[in-house]
Amino acid sequence: QPGIPLVSVNDARCVNGNTELSLQQGEFSRDAKAAKDSAPLRWPVPIRAAVNGNAESRLVLDGTATLTLAGCGAYVINSGQAGYFRSLYPAANITALADSFTSLPAMDQGGLLADNWELGIGGYQPMAQALTLVEAVPVSASDAILATLPGYYADLYGIFDGNDATQTRLLAVASAKLKPVLDRIGYDARTGEGPQVPLVRQSLIQTLGSMGEPVLLAAARRRYAALATDASALDGPLKFTWLGIVAKYADQSTWNDLRQRANAATTSLDKQQLFALLGRSVDAALAQQALDLALTDEPGKTTSAAIVGTVAGNHDRLAVDFVLANREQYESLIDVSARSGALADLGGGSADPAMADTLDAYADQYLTADSRPTTDRAIAAIRERAASRARLRPEIEAWLAR
Secondary structure (H helix, E strand, O other), X not given: OOOEEEXXXXXXXXXXXXXXXXXXXXXXXXXXXXXXXXXXXXXXXXXXXXXXXXXXXXXXXXXXXXXXXXXXXXEEOEHHHOOOOEEEOOHHHHHHHHHOXXXXXXXXXXXXXXXXXXXXXXOOOOHHHHHHHHXXXXXOOOHHHHHHHHHHHHHHHHHOOXXXXXXXXXXXXXXXXXXXXXXXXXXXXXXXXXXXXXXXHHHHHHHHHHOOOHHHHHHHHHHHHHHHOOOOOOOOOOHHHHHHHHHHOOOHHHHHHHHHHHHHOOOHHHHHHHXXXXXXXXXXXXXXXXXXXXXXXXXXXXXXXHHHHHHHHHOHHHHHHHHHHOHHHHHOOOXXXXXXXXXXHHHOOOOOHHHHHHHHHHHHHHOOHHHOHHHHHHHHHHHHHHHHHHHHHHHHHHHHOO
16 A cells, blocks of 8 residues: 555663663654644554664564563664664654764664654654754765765755855855765775765765855866866766856856857767756856747757756746746647646746745646646645745754754
Protein backbone atom coordinates (compact mmCIF):
# COMPACT_ATOMS: atom_id res chain seq x y z
CA GLN A 1 0.00 0.00 0.00
CA PRO A 2 1.17 3.60 -0.50
CA GLY A 3 2.71 5.85 2.12
CA ILE A 4 5.67 5.86 4.49
CA PRO A 5 5.50 4.38 8.00
CA LEU A 6 6.54 6.51 10.96
CA VAL A 7 7.91 4.81 14.07
CA SER A 8 7.90 7.04 17.16
CA VAL A 9 9.75 6.38 20.40
CA ASN A 10 7.20 7.59 22.94
CA ASP A 11 9.35 6.75 25.97
CA ALA A 12 12.85 5.46 26.66
CA ARG A 13 14.10 4.40 30.08
CA CYS A 14 17.32 2.89 31.36
CA VAL A 15 16.34 0.00 33.64
CA ASN A 16 18.94 -2.29 35.24
CA GLY A 17 21.49 -1.54 32.57
CA ASN A 18 19.09 -1.99 29.64
CA THR A 19 17.01 0.46 27.62
CA GLU A 20 13.25 -0.03 27.46
CA LEU A 21 11.61 1.62 24.46
CA SER A 22 7.92 2.29 24.00
CA LEU A 23 7.27 2.29 20.23
CA GLN A 24 4.25 3.44 18.26
CA GLN A 25 3.56 3.21 14.56
CA GLY A 26 2.03 6.04 12.55
CA GLU A 27 2.25 7.45 9.04
CA PHE A 28 4.72 10.04 7.75
CA SER A 29 3.64 12.82 5.41
CA ARG A 30 5.62 15.86 4.32
CA ASP A 31 2.58 17.80 5.53
CA ALA A 32 2.13 16.74 9.17
CA LYS A 33 -1.31 18.36 9.38
CA ALA A 34 -2.59 16.29 6.47
CA ALA A 35 -1.37 13.13 8.21
CA LYS A 36 -3.12 14.11 11.45
CA ASP A 37 -6.36 14.94 9.68
CA SER A 38 -6.75 11.43 8.29
CA ALA A 39 -6.58 7.96 9.76
CA PRO A 40 -3.01 6.69 9.40
CA LEU A 41 -2.32 3.57 7.41
CA ARG A 42 -0.87 0.54 9.21
CA TRP A 43 2.01 -1.70 8.20
CA PRO A 44 3.93 -4.58 9.77
CA VAL A 45 7.27 -2.77 10.25
CA PRO A 46 10.45 -4.81 10.86
CA ILE A 47 12.50 -3.08 13.59
CA ARG A 48 16.21 -3.63 14.19
CA ALA A 49 17.24 -1.45 17.14
CA ALA A 50 20.39 -1.11 19.20
CA VAL A 51 22.16 1.08 21.70
CA ASN A 52 25.28 2.34 19.96
CA GLY A 53 27.94 -0.35 20.17
CA ASN A 54 25.64 -3.06 21.56
CA ALA A 55 23.80 -6.05 20.12
CA GLU A 56 20.59 -5.57 18.14
CA SER A 57 17.08 -6.37 19.31
CA ARG A 58 14.37 -7.11 16.74
CA LEU A 59 10.61 -7.17 16.39
CA VAL A 60 7.89 -6.60 13.82
CA LEU A 61 5.89 -3.59 14.94
CA ASP A 62 2.18 -3.49 14.20
CA GLY A 63 0.65 -0.69 16.27
CA THR A 64 2.46 -0.33 19.60
CA ALA A 65 5.08 -2.42 21.38
CA THR A 66 7.79 -2.35 24.04
CA LEU A 67 11.33 -3.32 23.05
CA THR A 68 14.27 -3.91 25.39
CA LEU A 69 17.79 -3.07 24.19
CA ALA A 70 21.06 -4.22 25.71
CA GLY A 71 22.88 -1.33 27.39
CA CYS A 72 22.00 2.32 27.96
CA GLY A 73 22.94 5.34 25.90
CA ALA A 74 22.27 6.70 22.42
CA TYR A 75 20.16 4.26 20.39
CA VAL A 76 18.99 3.76 16.81
CA ILE A 77 15.71 2.01 15.98
CA ASN A 78 16.57 1.42 12.31
CA SER A 79 20.00 -0.10 12.70
CA GLY A 80 21.68 -0.39 9.32
CA GLN A 81 18.81 1.63 7.80
CA ALA A 82 17.33 -1.47 6.19
CA GLY A 83 13.79 -0.60 7.28
CA TYR A 84 11.51 1.56 5.15
CA PHE A 85 10.24 4.03 7.73
CA ARG A 86 10.97 7.37 9.39
CA SER A 87 12.28 7.28 12.96
CA LEU A 88 11.03 9.92 15.42
CA TYR A 89 13.11 10.18 18.62
CA PRO A 90 12.84 12.11 21.87
CA ALA A 91 15.01 15.21 21.94
CA ALA A 92 17.31 13.68 24.56
CA ASN A 93 18.26 10.86 22.21
CA ILE A 94 18.98 13.28 19.36
CA THR A 95 21.40 15.09 21.66
CA ALA A 96 23.01 11.79 22.63
CA LEU A 97 23.26 10.70 18.98
CA ALA A 98 24.88 14.02 18.06
CA ASP A 99 27.41 13.61 20.87
CA SER A 100 28.31 10.10 19.67
CA PHE A 101 27.82 10.79 15.95
CA THR A 102 31.36 9.92 14.87
CA SER A 103 31.12 6.45 16.42
CA LEU A 104 27.94 5.54 14.52
CA PRO A 105 28.17 3.51 11.29
CA ALA A 106 28.08 5.72 8.19
CA MET A 107 24.82 4.11 7.08
CA ASP A 108 23.13 5.13 10.33
CA GLN A 109 24.64 8.61 10.17
CA GLY A 110 23.06 9.16 6.76
CA GLY A 111 19.70 7.74 7.78
CA LEU A 112 19.54 9.85 10.92
CA LEU A 113 20.37 13.01 8.99
CA ALA A 114 17.72 12.32 6.35
CA ASP A 115 14.99 11.26 8.78
CA ASN A 116 15.42 14.14 11.16
CA TRP A 117 15.63 16.66 8.34
CA GLU A 118 12.35 15.49 6.84
CA LEU A 119 10.69 15.32 10.26
CA GLY A 120 11.79 18.87 11.01
CA ILE A 121 10.63 20.19 7.63
CA GLY A 122 7.33 18.37 8.06
CA GLY A 123 6.69 19.80 11.53
CA TYR A 124 6.91 16.57 13.50
CA GLN A 125 9.71 17.93 15.67
CA PRO A 126 11.66 21.18 16.17
CA MET A 127 13.99 21.90 13.26
CA ALA A 128 16.78 22.46 15.79
CA GLN A 129 17.01 18.70 16.30
CA ALA A 130 17.87 18.16 12.64
CA LEU A 131 20.30 21.08 12.69
CA THR A 132 22.02 19.61 15.74
CA LEU A 133 22.79 16.44 13.78
CA VAL A 134 23.97 18.36 10.70
CA GLU A 135 26.26 20.37 12.94
CA ALA A 136 27.64 17.13 14.43
CA VAL A 137 29.01 15.88 11.07
CA PRO A 138 32.82 16.22 11.22
CA VAL A 139 35.01 17.19 8.26
CA SER A 140 36.52 13.70 8.61
CA ALA A 141 33.17 11.97 7.95
CA SER A 142 32.93 9.35 5.22
CA ASP A 143 32.71 10.56 1.64
CA ALA A 144 29.16 9.17 1.42
CA ILE A 145 28.06 11.47 4.23
CA LEU A 146 30.08 14.46 3.04
CA ALA A 147 28.49 14.20 -0.42
CA THR A 148 25.02 14.73 1.09
CA LEU A 149 25.99 17.41 3.62
CA PRO A 150 25.98 20.45 1.27
CA GLY A 151 22.40 19.70 0.28
CA TYR A 152 21.16 20.44 3.80
CA TYR A 153 22.84 23.85 3.79
CA ALA A 154 21.47 24.55 0.32
CA ASP A 155 17.95 23.76 1.58
CA LEU A 156 18.39 26.11 4.55
CA TYR A 157 19.63 28.84 2.24
CA GLY A 158 16.61 28.39 -0.03
CA ILE A 159 14.17 28.67 2.87
CA PHE A 160 15.33 32.28 3.28
CA ASP A 161 14.95 33.39 -0.33
CA GLY A 162 14.47 37.15 -0.26
CA ASN A 163 16.10 37.55 3.17
CA ASP A 164 19.63 38.66 2.35
CA ALA A 165 20.70 39.17 5.97
CA THR A 166 19.86 35.62 7.07
CA GLN A 167 21.26 34.13 3.87
CA THR A 168 24.53 35.91 4.60
CA ARG A 169 24.62 34.34 8.05
CA LEU A 170 23.80 30.92 6.61
CA LEU A 171 26.56 31.28 4.05
CA ALA A 172 29.03 31.93 6.86
CA VAL A 173 27.84 28.81 8.71
CA ALA A 174 27.94 26.67 5.57
CA SER A 175 31.35 27.97 4.58
CA ALA A 176 32.81 27.28 8.02
CA LYS A 177 31.58 23.67 7.81
CA LEU A 178 32.15 22.87 4.13
CA LYS A 179 35.16 24.92 3.06
CA PRO A 180 37.66 22.87 5.11
CA VAL A 181 36.47 19.73 3.33
CA LEU A 182 36.94 21.35 -0.06
CA ASP A 183 40.35 22.66 0.95
CA ARG A 184 41.33 19.11 1.88
CA ILE A 185 40.20 17.38 -1.31
CA GLY A 186 40.99 20.27 -3.68
CA TYR A 187 39.14 21.75 -6.65
CA ASP A 188 40.54 19.26 -9.15
CA ALA A 189 40.77 15.46 -9.30
CA ARG A 190 43.84 13.89 -7.73
CA THR A 191 45.51 10.60 -8.53
CA GLY A 192 44.43 7.84 -6.18
CA GLU A 193 41.46 9.64 -4.65
CA GLY A 194 38.46 7.53 -3.62
CA PRO A 195 35.60 6.83 -6.02
CA GLN A 196 33.16 9.07 -4.11
CA VAL A 197 35.49 12.07 -3.78
CA PRO A 198 34.39 13.51 -7.17
CA LEU A 199 30.79 13.50 -5.92
CA VAL A 200 31.85 15.29 -2.73
CA ARG A 201 33.81 17.85 -4.75
CA GLN A 202 30.96 18.58 -7.14
CA SER A 203 28.44 18.90 -4.32
CA LEU A 204 30.68 21.29 -2.38
CA ILE A 205 31.60 23.49 -5.34
CA GLN A 206 28.05 23.63 -6.65
CA THR A 207 26.52 24.49 -3.28
CA LEU A 208 29.06 27.04 -2.09
CA GLY A 209 29.35 28.56 -5.56
CA SER A 210 25.58 28.87 -5.90
CA MET A 211 25.49 30.69 -2.56
CA GLY A 212 28.07 33.14 -3.90
CA GLU A 213 30.84 32.14 -1.49
CA PRO A 214 33.57 34.70 -2.35
CA VAL A 215 36.49 32.29 -2.68
CA LEU A 216 34.51 29.90 -4.90
CA LEU A 217 33.15 32.75 -6.99
CA ALA A 218 36.66 34.13 -7.51
CA ALA A 219 37.92 30.68 -8.50
CA ALA A 220 35.09 30.26 -11.00
CA ARG A 221 35.82 33.62 -12.57
CA ARG A 222 39.56 32.87 -12.83
CA ARG A 223 38.84 29.61 -14.59
CA TYR A 224 36.39 31.27 -16.93
CA ALA A 225 38.88 34.05 -17.76
CA ALA A 226 41.42 31.37 -18.69
CA LEU A 227 39.18 30.34 -21.60
CA ALA A 228 40.32 33.48 -23.42
CA THR A 229 43.74 31.93 -23.99
CA ASP A 230 43.04 28.22 -23.47
CA ALA A 231 39.87 26.75 -24.93
CA SER A 232 40.32 23.61 -22.81
CA ALA A 233 40.73 25.47 -19.49
CA LEU A 234 37.40 24.24 -18.18
CA ASP A 235 37.35 20.79 -19.76
CA GLY A 236 36.42 18.08 -17.31
CA PRO A 237 33.42 16.81 -15.33
CA LEU A 238 32.92 20.13 -13.51
CA LYS A 239 32.91 22.33 -16.61
CA PHE A 240 29.26 23.31 -16.37
CA THR A 241 29.38 23.48 -12.59
CA TRP A 242 31.99 26.24 -12.86
CA LEU A 243 30.16 27.87 -15.77
CA GLY A 244 26.92 27.80 -13.78
CA ILE A 245 28.53 29.78 -10.96
CA VAL A 246 29.89 32.33 -13.43
CA ALA A 247 26.52 32.64 -15.16
CA LYS A 248 24.58 33.06 -11.94
CA TYR A 249 26.67 36.07 -10.88
CA ALA A 250 27.41 37.40 -14.37
CA ASP A 251 27.55 41.08 -15.25
CA GLN A 252 26.46 42.36 -18.67
CA SER A 253 29.90 41.84 -20.20
CA THR A 254 30.13 38.24 -18.99
CA TRP A 255 26.56 37.55 -20.12
CA ASN A 256 27.39 38.85 -23.59
CA ASP A 257 30.51 36.68 -23.69
CA LEU A 258 28.53 33.57 -22.70
CA ARG A 259 26.07 34.35 -25.49
CA GLN A 260 28.92 34.55 -28.01
CA ARG A 261 30.29 31.24 -26.76
CA ALA A 262 26.84 29.66 -27.11
CA ASN A 263 26.62 30.77 -30.73
CA ALA A 264 30.15 29.54 -31.41
CA ALA A 265 29.65 26.13 -29.75
CA THR A 266 30.64 23.24 -32.01
CA THR A 267 28.22 20.65 -30.60
CA SER A 268 24.46 20.89 -30.18
CA LEU A 269 24.73 19.82 -26.52
CA ASP A 270 27.25 22.53 -25.65
CA LYS A 271 25.18 25.06 -27.55
CA GLN A 272 22.02 24.16 -25.64
CA GLN A 273 23.76 24.15 -22.25
CA LEU A 274 25.49 27.48 -22.85
CA PHE A 275 22.31 29.19 -24.02
CA ALA A 276 20.43 27.82 -21.00
CA LEU A 277 23.09 29.33 -18.73
CA LEU A 278 22.05 32.78 -19.94
CA GLY A 279 18.86 32.38 -17.93
CA ARG A 280 20.63 31.58 -14.69
CA SER A 281 21.59 35.14 -13.69
CA VAL A 282 20.36 36.48 -10.36
CA ASP A 283 20.27 39.90 -12.02
CA ALA A 284 16.65 40.45 -13.02
CA ALA A 285 17.61 42.67 -15.98
CA LEU A 286 19.85 39.94 -17.42
CA ALA A 287 17.15 37.35 -16.77
CA GLN A 288 14.73 39.49 -18.77
CA GLN A 289 17.24 39.70 -21.61
CA ALA A 290 17.41 35.90 -21.57
CA LEU A 291 13.63 35.65 -21.79
CA ASP A 292 13.51 38.09 -24.69
CA LEU A 293 16.25 36.08 -26.42
CA ALA A 294 14.22 32.90 -26.00
CA LEU A 295 11.52 34.22 -28.33
CA THR A 296 14.01 34.80 -31.16
CA ASP A 297 15.35 32.25 -33.63
CA GLU A 298 18.89 32.51 -32.24
CA PRO A 299 18.86 29.71 -29.64
CA GLY A 300 16.54 27.27 -31.44
CA LYS A 301 13.16 26.00 -30.26
CA THR A 302 14.17 23.37 -27.73
CA THR A 303 16.91 25.55 -26.33
CA SER A 304 14.59 28.53 -26.04
CA ALA A 305 12.25 26.57 -23.78
CA ALA A 306 15.24 25.54 -21.65
CA ILE A 307 16.23 29.20 -21.25
CA VAL A 308 12.78 30.06 -19.86
CA GLY A 309 12.99 27.12 -17.47
CA THR A 310 16.40 28.23 -16.23
CA VAL A 311 15.16 31.77 -15.60
CA ALA A 312 12.38 30.30 -13.43
CA GLY A 313 15.03 28.86 -11.10
CA ASN A 314 15.86 32.32 -9.71
CA HIS A 315 12.96 34.42 -11.03
CA ASP A 316 9.83 32.26 -11.09
CA ARG A 317 7.46 35.22 -11.08
CA LEU A 318 9.33 36.87 -13.96
CA ALA A 319 9.24 33.66 -16.00
CA VAL A 320 5.56 32.92 -15.32
CA ASP A 321 4.44 36.46 -16.11
CA PHE A 322 6.52 36.39 -19.30
CA VAL A 323 4.93 33.14 -20.43
CA LEU A 324 1.42 34.40 -19.65
CA ALA A 325 2.12 37.51 -21.71
CA ASN A 326 3.54 35.44 -24.59
CA ARG A 327 1.59 32.21 -24.14
CA GLU A 328 1.09 31.20 -27.75
CA GLN A 329 4.71 31.91 -28.71
CA TYR A 330 6.00 29.99 -25.71
CA GLU A 331 3.72 27.02 -26.30
CA SER A 332 5.02 26.78 -29.85
CA LEU A 333 8.43 26.00 -28.34
CA ILE A 334 7.31 22.92 -26.42
CA ASP A 335 5.65 19.63 -27.22
CA VAL A 336 1.85 19.58 -27.17
CA SER A 337 1.86 16.92 -24.45
CA ALA A 338 3.84 19.21 -22.13
CA ARG A 339 1.76 22.34 -22.50
CA SER A 340 -0.83 21.66 -19.80
CA GLY A 341 1.86 21.35 -17.12
CA ALA A 342 4.34 23.89 -18.45
CA LEU A 343 3.32 26.83 -16.29
CA ALA A 344 3.19 24.59 -13.21
CA ASP A 345 6.76 23.49 -13.95
CA LEU A 346 7.91 27.11 -14.09
CA GLY A 347 6.09 28.34 -10.98
CA GLY A 348 5.83 25.16 -8.94
CA GLY A 349 9.00 25.78 -6.96
CA SER A 350 7.65 29.03 -5.52
CA ALA A 351 6.78 29.64 -1.89
CA ASP A 352 4.55 32.62 -2.67
CA PRO A 353 0.79 32.06 -2.21
CA ALA A 354 0.23 34.64 -4.95
CA MET A 355 1.91 32.23 -7.38
CA ALA A 356 -0.56 29.53 -6.38
CA ASP A 357 -3.39 31.95 -7.13
CA THR A 358 -1.84 32.74 -10.53
CA LEU A 359 -1.61 29.06 -11.44
CA ASP A 360 -5.15 28.46 -10.25
CA ALA A 361 -6.51 31.30 -12.39
CA TYR A 362 -4.53 30.01 -15.38
CA ALA A 363 -5.92 26.50 -14.90
CA ASP A 364 -9.48 27.82 -14.62
CA GLN A 365 -9.09 29.67 -17.89
CA TYR A 366 -7.08 27.32 -20.05
CA LEU A 367 -7.14 23.77 -18.64
CA THR A 368 -9.76 21.05 -18.57
CA ALA A 369 -10.49 18.99 -15.48
CA ASP A 370 -8.46 16.13 -16.97
CA SER A 371 -5.42 18.30 -17.63
CA ARG A 372 -5.36 20.05 -14.23
CA PRO A 373 -3.73 17.46 -11.92
CA THR A 374 -0.12 18.59 -12.50
CA THR A 375 -1.07 22.20 -11.86
CA ASP A 376 -3.20 21.32 -8.84
CA ARG A 377 -0.26 19.41 -7.32
CA ALA A 378 1.98 22.42 -7.91
CA ILE A 379 -0.57 24.72 -6.25
CA ALA A 380 -0.78 22.46 -3.20
CA ALA A 381 3.03 22.25 -2.99
CA ILE A 382 3.40 26.03 -3.14
CA ARG A 383 0.89 26.57 -0.35
CA GLU A 384 2.47 23.86 1.80
CA ARG A 385 5.91 25.35 1.17
CA ALA A 386 4.72 28.84 2.12
CA ALA A 387 3.21 27.55 5.36
CA SER A 388 6.26 25.46 6.29
CA ARG A 389 8.69 28.30 5.61
CA ALA A 390 6.65 30.65 7.77
CA ARG A 391 6.96 28.09 10.58
CA LEU A 392 10.60 27.17 9.96
CA ARG A 393 12.16 30.59 9.59
CA PRO A 394 11.79 31.64 13.24
CA GLU A 395 13.06 28.24 14.38
CA ILE A 396 16.14 28.42 12.19
CA GLU A 397 16.87 32.03 13.08
CA ALA A 398 16.66 31.12 16.79
CA TRP A 399 19.15 28.31 16.16
CA LEU A 400 21.51 30.69 14.35
CA ALA A 401 21.29 33.17 17.24
CA ARG A 402 22.42 30.66 19.90
